[in-house]
Amino acid sequence: MSVNDEPLLHAQDLVRRYAMRRGMFGRPAEVRAVDGVSLTLRRGQTLGLVGESGCGKSTTGRMVLGLEVPDSGGVAFANERMPAPGTPAWRRLRARMAMVYQDPLGALDRRLDIGTQVAEPLEIHGIGTRADRPVRVTALLRSVGLRPDHARSFPHELSGGQRQRAVLARALATSPDLLVCDEPISALDVSIQAQVMNLLAEVQARTGVAMLFISHDLRAVRQMSHRVAVMYLGRVVEEGEPDDVLHAPAHPYAQALVSAIPHPGRRGGRIVLKGDPPNPAARPPGCAFHPRCALAAALCAREVPVLKPRASDRRLVACHVAQGEVAPGAGLPQPAMEAA
Numbered sequence: 079m080s081v082n083d084e085p086l087l088h089a090q091d092l093v094r095r096y097a098m099r100r101g102m103f104g105r106p107a108e109v110r111a112v113d114g115v116s117l118t119l120r121r122g123q124t125l126g127l128v129g130e131s132g133c134g135k136s137t138t139g140r141m142v143l144g145l146e147v148p149d150s151g152g153v154a155f156a157n158e159r160m161p162a163p164g165t166p167a168w169r170r171l172r173a174r175m176a177m178v179y180q181d182p183l184g185a186l187d188r189r190l191d192i193g194t195q196v197a198e199p200l201e202i203h204g205i206g207t208r209a210d211r212p213v214r215v216t217a218l219l220r221s222v223g224l225r226p227d228h229a230r231s232f233p234h235e236l237s238g239g240q241r242q243r244a245v246l247a248r249a250l251a252t253s254p255d256l257l258v259c260d261e262p263i264s265a266l267d268v269s270i271q272a273q274v275m276n277l278l279a280e281v282q283a284r285t286g287v288a289m290l291f292i293s294h295d296l297r298a299v300r301q302m303s304h305r306v307a308v309m310y311l312g313r314v315v316e317e318g319e320p321d322d323v324l325h326a327p328a329h330p331y332a333q334a335l336v337s338a339i340p341h342p343g344r345r346g347g348r349i350v351l352k353g354d355p356p357n358p359a360a361r362p363p364g365c366a367f368h369p370r371c372a373l374a375a376a377l378c379a380r381e382v383p384v385l386k387p388r389a390s391d392r393r394l395v396a397c398h399v400a401q402g403e404v405a406p407g408a409g410l411p412q413p414a415m416e417a418a
């Protein structure tokens with residue numbers, strides 16, 4: 079097993095529920111934001127996490143970082159089980175992880191200059207001496223394509239792309255093994271997005287940092303990721319290599335998601351999903367996707383499909399039909415034949 083094949087992070091059966099009240103007098107409901115997610119991320123690699131808004135991507139990222147405590151399940155990082163947040167053991171492991179947020183302006187403190195903010199993690203984790211911090215800050219700024227004099231700039235004096243570079247410089251200050259990038263390009267101009275993606279890839283090649291890359295942008299995920307996991311209503315429904323999952327998806331939801339992006343080599347048009355967007359407070363029984371699935375069989379409404387490897391390829395799929403366990407539409411009442 080090479081270094082890059084070693085798992086850095088393993089999340090096992092993560093579950094996170096939130097209490098939600100519908101209206102002032104409504105009965106409390108439970109949102110199952112994440113409902114049994116298991117993920118493995120190897121050293122130096124990127125795992126892309128995709129799915130429509132509200133499917134639980136950010137909550138998963140926050141649990142991986144220990145910013146959110148799972149109701150059940152757990153995270154192992156570098157072969158150690160993540161300890162309870164706030165403990166010294168947690169702080170030691172947490173220093174090896176960092177986050178890059180969607181909104182760089184929101185992630186930075188408007189009142190502090192960039193140099194102070196990039197130096198902050200060095201101070202918090204006691205890295206280097208006070209005297210050598212300016213040298214370290216300069217090196218960090220250079221490593222993300224900023225100039226040393228940007229240390230004296232305030233966030234509002236930088237462009238959106240420069241601010242995201244500053245956020246990345248701060249994230250890299252502790253030389254983390256893992257970066258959780260939550261929609262890192264979606265708040266940026268299209269022209270800047272490619273620059274930031276190239277920078278992330280270059281940082282990974284140089285430092286060997288692993289990334290959990292959360293994004294709506296399937297093209298970005300395809301470019302950045304070694305593996306991709308597709309989430310639907312709090313669960314992973316398909317996981318595999320980007321060329322498989324994002325080019326020839328097996329799960330009907332992944333097929334619909336991928337069909338929305340035009341691609342020259344792909345056959346077939348856009349798949350329009352039937353029914354309403356999913357409500358995490360009212361999860362359908364069986365496969366949560368079955369009410370919107372054109373291939374659903376009777377079994378899909380009864381039994382939750384398990385995410386498991388397909389016999390025919392290396393990807394993991396949670397779908398009775400894609401696994402060949404049942405034929406599309408099997409056991410459902412046939413539509414009445416139209417009169418000739």
Ligand SMILES: Nc1ncnc2c1ncn2[C@@H]1O[C@H](COP(=O)(O)OP(=O)(O)OP(=O)(O)O)[C@@H](O)[C@H]1O
Pocket residue numbers: 096097098109110111112129130131132133134135136137138358
């Ligand atoms: N603190 C919270 N309290 C109540 N509900 C929450 C909380 N955080 C998330 N949720 C709910 O959990 C579900 C999953 O949210 P999450 O932000 O993880 O999804 P997401 O896939 O990252 O969405 P987006 O792409 O829009 O950020 C959503 O229904 C959301 O409303």
